[in-house]
Each structure stands twice: as C-alpha cells, then as structure tokens.
Amino acid sequence: MRNGLAYISFFLFLTGCHVARHIPPGEKLYVDTEINVQVDSTVSKTEKGQIETALADMARPKPNKRLFGYPYKVGLYYLMGEPKKEKGFRAWFRRKAGEPPVFASAKALSSNAQLWMGFLENEGYFRSTVSGSLKEEGYQATGVYQVQVQPRYYIDSVAFLMDSTSLRKPMVEVRKRSLLKKDNPYRFELIKLERERITQALQRQGFFYFQPDYLAVLADSALGKHRTRLYLAIKPETPPAALLPYSIRDIYVYPNYSLSSNTTQTDTSENQAVKFGKLNIVDPAGIYNPKLFRDIIALQPGKRYNSRAQDQTLSRFINVGSFKFVRNRFEADQQGDSAVLDVHYFLTPYPKKSARLEIAGTSRSNNLVGSQLSLNWRNRNVFGRSDLFTISANAGIEFQVGARGQGVANYRYGIQTSLTFPRLVTPIPIKYYQRGQALPQTIVSLGYDLIVRGELYHLNSFLTTFGYSWRSNPQTEHIFQPISINYVLPSNFTEKFFALEDDPSTRQQYINILRSEQLILSTLYTYNLSSSPRTASAYTYRLSVNVEPAGNLASWLTRKTNAEGREVIFGVPYSQFFRMDVDSRHFFKVSENLTWANRFFGGFGVPYGNSTELPFVKQYFVGGANSLRAFRPRAVGPGIFTRNLEGTVQLQDGGGDIKLEFNTELRPKFNKYIQGALFLDVGNVWMYSDNTLYGLGTQFKSDFYKQLAVGTGVGLRVDVSYFVVRFDLAFPLRKPWLPEGQQWVTDEIAPGNRAWRRENLILNVAVGYPF
Secondary structure: OHHHHHHHHHHHHHHHHHHHHHOOOOOOEEEEEEEEEEEOOOOOHHHHHHHHHHHHHHOOOOOOOOEOOEOHHHHHHHHOOOOOOOOOHHHHHHHHHOOOOOEOOHHHHHHHHHHHHHHHHHOOOOOOEEEEEEEEEOOEEEEEEEEEEOOOOEEEEEEEEOOOOOOOOOHHHHHHHOOOOOOOEOOHHHHHHHHHHHHHHHHOOOOOOOOHHHEEEEEEOOOOOOEEEEEEEEOOOOOHHHHOOEEEEEEEEEOOOOOOOOHHHHHHHHHHOEEEOOEEEOOOOOOOOOHHHHHHOOOOOOOEOOHHHHHHHHHHHHHOOOEEEEEEEEEEEEEOOEEEEEEEEEEEEOOOEEEEEEEEEEEOOOOEEEEEEEEEEEEOOOOOOOOEEEEEEEEEEEEEOOOOOOOOOEEEEEEEEEEEEOOOOOOOOOOOOOOOOOOOEEEEEEEEEEEEEOOOEEEEEEEEEEEEEEEEEOOEEEEEEEEEEEEEEEEOOOHHHHHHHHOOOOHHHHHHHHOOOEEEEEEEEEEEEEOOOOOOOOEEEEEEEEEEEEOHHHHHHOOOEOOOOOEEEOOEEEOOEEEEEEEEEEEEEEEOOEEEEEEEEEEEEEEOOOOOOOOOOOOEOOOOOOOOOOOOOOOEOOOOOEOOOOOOOOOOOOOEOEEEEEEEEEEEEOOOOEEEEEEEEEEEEEEOOOOOOOOOOOEOOOOHHHHOEEEEEEEEEEEOOOOEEEEEEEEEEEOOOOOOOOOEOHHHOOOOOHHHHHHHOEEEEEEOOOO
16 A cells, blocks of 8 residues: 555656756746635635635636646646647547646736626625736645735615606615615625616506616715615616607408418418407418417407416417427507507417327336337317317336236237317316416317237226316416226236235235226326426425315215125226325436435325225335335235235236335436446335235334335436436345344345355346335
C-alpha cells in the first residue's frame, strides 16, 4: 500500500513538472479561488454561509480538475505532445483524457468583483465591496478575494403610485396580494417576480399590451436604520395602448387552416364565416360541429380580454387531440371610446383517420414477458366534435421469467373499442368546471380478451365501462366510472387440467379456477394527484387512490340462487365487495446523478353478501418484476402460505384481499444511457376473513408485521430514449412462511454457493421502471 502511494505521488510529481514546462511565458495556471467574507455583526452565520456558497458558484473561471493537488487532466492534455492531425490518435486522446489549461487573468478578477457586488446589491447588502488579487506560486496562481458585506436592508413600506392612471381601480385588488411585504429583506429577484405578478393580474383584467418593463420600482434607502421604501410606478415612456383595457369584439375560427396559407387567403376566407352564437366559424366543408369550439374557447365576445382564458383556450385546442398546430392572431381596433380585439384561431388538423401496426415486447407485473402484435385504428372526429373512436386488436404470447421451467405459456388475443367524447355526456346537462386547462371527457369502452393458458384451460373476459375523466387543476385528475361490467368465464378445460385435482399442492388453485366464473358489476372512482410539472424541484410525488364498491345494485335486483346458495344474474354468480387502495410515490433528487425513489402501496378488499373472497381478477398479489423482486410472482402469501413452485404448475390463481407493500431504491446515473439501482422491497398479502382456502396464518391480524417478506438487490437500467430496459437481480432477506425465529435468512447468504444461488437469486428482466 505504501509503495502504491509512493508510485502515485512520483507520477503526479512528474506530471506537475511536465505541466510547468508547457505553460506559455507570462501565463500562470489558475488552480483555486479563495473567498474571504467579512460580514457586519447584523448578518447571521446562516446568511454568511449562503453568501459564500453563492459567490463560489458564480466564480469564473473554474480551475482544472486536480488529484492530490496536481492538475492531472492538464498533464494528460500535454502528455502526447501537439497533435499533427485533427483526427489522429493524439487529438483523440487529448479530447477524451485531457483538459485544456485554465490560465489566471486579471480581467477575470475584475469581472468577478463586479458580478459579486451586483449580486450583493440585489440581495439588499448595499454598498458592499469586493476586491481581488492573484497569489502566484511557481507556475500556478490562485485568485484571492476580499469581500466586505454591509448590513442588509429591509423593506419599510411599499407604495403604488398609480392614482393618476387608468390602472388605479384595477390595482386595488392587485396590490392586496403583493409579494413585497413590510420587514422582509430587500431582494431584487422578488421585485422582478412582483412585476411579473402584477402584469399577469392586469392582463387578466383586459390590459392586453401591458408588460413587466412598463413598471418602475424605485428604492429610497435614505430612511436610516437600514430600511428602504419601495415605490411602484408606471414608466413615462409606457405606450398608451398598454394602459387601455381591451374587450373582445369578434372571434374567428379556421379549423382547416394549412400552414401554406398566406395572409390574403386567410382574410378572404373571413367572408365565408358562419355565425354560431358569438363565434364566427370558417368551415365551408362542415367538417366540425361548431359546438366543439363553443366548448373550447374560454374568451367571450363583449367581455374583457383575459390572459388566463386565452391560455385555457390554447391548452384545450391542443389537448382535444384533433389539431396538430394551433396559431392565433389578435387585431386591435377602436370602437367609439372603447379598445377592442378581434381574435383569430388558425387550426391545422391531424388526418381524421389513421391506422398503425405495432410489434412490441411486453413485460407485466407478474413476470410475464413476451411479444405482441397490435393493430390500432382511430377516427379523431367521428361525430364532428373531436370525438375519438378507436379499435384495437392484438395477439401475443407470454411466458414467465424465473419460473424454473414450470411456468405456463399464455397466448393472448383481444379486441377493444372505445369512444371518447371531449365533454360530459349525461341525461341531465351539467355545467362543468370552466377554468380547467383540459375539457372533461366521457369514455365508453367495450372489450374482449381470451387467454389460452398452455394446455390447461381458456379464460374469457368481457369488459364494458362507462365513465368520466376531468381535471380540477393541472395537478389533480378525477376518474369516475359509474358503470363497469366484467364477465369472467373459464372454458375448454383439458384432461391435463383435471389431473391437477389429485395433486395436494395444486388442489386449491384448481378449485379456485373452476369457481372463477362470475359477474362483476362495480363502480370505480380514481383520484390522481401529482406535483406541479412546471416547478423544478428536488422533490416530486404522485398519489393515486381507487375506491370500488361492487354488487350492491345487483343484490337489489335479484334473489335467484344457484345450487351453491349464491345469488345469480342470468345464472351467473355476481361478486359483492368493497375495494380501496392507495399508491403513493415519492422521488428525491439527492444530487444531479442520484435519485432516491420510494413507493408505498396499501389496499384492502372486503367481500360480503354474495362473496366470501375477492374475485381473483380483483385480488392483490406480491412478487415479480414490479413488486417484491426477490420473490417469484404470487409465490408469497396470503400470510404465511406459500405455493410450492418445485415440480408443480404455476396456475396464477390470485393472491389476497389485503396488501401492504413498501419499496425504496437509490438510482445512480452513470451516464446518459446507463443507470444503476440498489433496492429494498417489503410486503405481503392476506385474506380478509376466510381461512378455509389457504389455512391458518393467512388472515390479516394485528401481528401482520411478523408476516412481511423482505428482499433486496441491485439493478442495471439501459435507457435507449424510447424506453428503459431493466435488469434487477434480487434475493430474499426474510421468508415469512418459515418457522418463527428462522424467518430472517441473512445468515444463509452465500453467493458462492450454487445451491443458494439456484434457490434464492432471481433475475427480473422488464421494460420501464418498477415505479
């Protein structure tokens, strides 16, 4: 070790000598920035630290990278000599391994001093001073700065000097929400934000041409006691048009506008406008129903211009899905004593009909991977109001990764249709929330799926839904499906399947599948909340809550029973339950190349009435690529129950009525394409009340925490721009089905043991992040 350090030190010494020989005469290599900050006694230690950090971040130039004090990158830059060819090996080595030397400069000292004094002034430390000098030592130089920070100024009062302008009345409400508060520190950045806030507020009141630069903010610091008065006033050179409130006169819509159209053609087309309410629609071919534009356009003729309504209009035009490009033009005019605007919207539509054929790899949360062929057809304007009609047909094959050759290959076939209306379709007209950035949607869907599970049986699923989707704000989404009908029918049982009845390890799964024919009549409400996409933050989150009651209406409509005593509709037992779950995800950006991701999932289902357990298509399960990665899909739970995966067939019969799961992982980013992961997964599923299916120890009780499965592992993610390919290698730390006192298996970890690896190591291959 000692010899190794000696060699490194000797190499760096030679590198330093080598660098010194190549420094041009009269130049010094810039190696460091020293900032000595002296503050007034009124400046706190926290403020001083913030000042030092800010000045260091602004300092220029940045020195070359060093190792043990030596500029090794510069040494590598000079190591191979001057390249003779631009594309030769020397040039390549210099670009990849080396770094051009950064030289000291008196001009940089002056620039930093001016920049820092401006920063301190803007932060309220008026009359602070900065001086700099170069400290030279051999071929190196260090920039040394002396910063004298004066006491900070605070806001004494804020006055709005606008009584003699047309802005006097509009400013009455605007000034109440001022960001500039008495006794707050003076900060120029806050003053800029205040000017932008005032501008936005005035533009919402009709002042179309008003801009932040028309506002002057004057500071009077002659009060003493380090206090300053702020005066906001309109600049004398402000154009008269900026001080006038504008009203909307006419609105023109061109829904078939071509980007190649010129101004003359557009002006001529106004003569073809058809009046619809207060809008003028230029659509000679009658492709679009004018009611579409009535729903989209938030600006209203005869009322003041409102920038928020304009933003909502543009956002709705984009979100409605029919228009590829949206442009607008405002034309100002004088109508008597009033200033008015004519608004023109030029819309370039997508092709009305389109078809797409896709072949893709698939990866599901239960470790099923495979390929799928899909044919998608869509009509973007089926009824003239941007109603979207889609038909999707798909076929594919899936097989289970990590099932030790015992997994069943699934063949999937399906067809789905959906019709989306960009409005609320209800028997009773409802005035929806007008301030939304996107129009509410009514969605009707109908689908059929057939899963052929190896040589065992077929599973048919018919699903139809009717529901609504809307946003109360950009961060909050609501989905309400008052009608959801799902009919599940197993069929085509084979002799191989019936043979499973005699195997004790599969008998319960066999019975569950035979009993899986059912009708699920439910109502679903989903609430989604996410952090603002506009705010750059080190912390982001996503929350999803689902509430689903089922079977209540069916219980009122029928009293017919089958041989097992269950109530039926058309001879099919219906399910009755209440189900609710929460999925909460939190992401912390620890540094530029490190993210800490966390997920908590909690769900419970309460079967009652006509059901003793949740339908298997509604049950929760753990294990697999997007869950507990150290355990195979559905291999854990309920409770202490575990399925014997050795030598038996995995029938994928479901999990439990209650689920708790927590996942946390560190995601280092190595470069643009390669990322890593270090993760920990905890969780299990339980039955709500019935112990007859899986035995004792499977019901949720107060000691549930003793039955949690724990796993950990490492991952590698390859980002290929369009998607992320994920490899997660995991192993268990705690197996809840083992006898008490033996459940933690950390002392058995033996990566070098082949038997341990076969029993415990699981490689999950998937597309996308686990959460």
